[in-house]
Amino acid sequence: MGKVQLATAECRFAHESEEAFAGFLNFYGIEWQYESACFPLERDDEGRVTESFTPDFYLPQFDMYVELTTMKQRLVTRKNRKIRKMRQLYPDSKVKIFYGRDYRKLLFKFGRLQ
Numbered sequence: 001m002g003k004v005q006l007a008t009a010e011c012r013f014a015h016e017s018e019e020a021f022a023g024f025l026n027f028y029g030i031e032w033q034y035e036s037a038c039f040p041l042e043r044d045d046e047g048r049v050t051e052s053f054t055p056d057f058y059l060p061q062f063d064m065y066v067e068l069t070t071m072k073q074r075l076v077t078r079k080n081r082k083i084r085k086m087r088q089l090y091p092d093s094k095v096k097i098f099y100g101r102d103y104r105k106l107l108f109k110f111g112r113l114q
Contacts, residue, residue, distance in 0.1 A: 017070045017103060018056055024106065025057070033058040037065070039093070041085045053082040055095055065095040070103050 011034050013019040018034070025032045036058045042051040055065035067083065069076050076099065083095055098106070 014056075015068070015070070017068050020107065021057065021066075021068055021098075021103070025059075031060050033060065039086050039090055041082060041089065051082075053086050063094060065093065067095060067097045068103060069097055070100045 011019075011022065013022070013034070022032060022034070034057060035054050038052050038054045040049040040052050042049070044050050055067045057066040057068075058064070059066060067079065069079050080097070083097055086093065086095060
């Protein structure tokens with residue numbers, strides 16, 4: 001697994017929502033790892049991975065992965081399918097998905113959204 005994070009300075013995030021979420025985790029002292037695990041979902045006939053899923057965050061204290069989905073609905077549908085596959089193939093791995101509305105509620109409570 002990746003290095004435990006408590007700051008965002010050394011991390012390059014794919015989206016600003018991920019950076020804001022990391023700030024929320026830092027504020028509450030929750031340890032996190034960014035894109036620390038990749039789960040193979042499909043393989044070809046020769047065993048090469050053809051589809052995988054890398055959750056945005058891993059929270060070691062909760063042994064849980066978190067995926068933020070604040071984008072277009074057509075991409076959300078694809079991500080939901082990947083999460084369903086992950087849950088089937090890796091039933092002992094917990095994953096929580098935050099949709100746009102969940103994320104906005106969190107930011108509102110955190111005081112980052114009016």
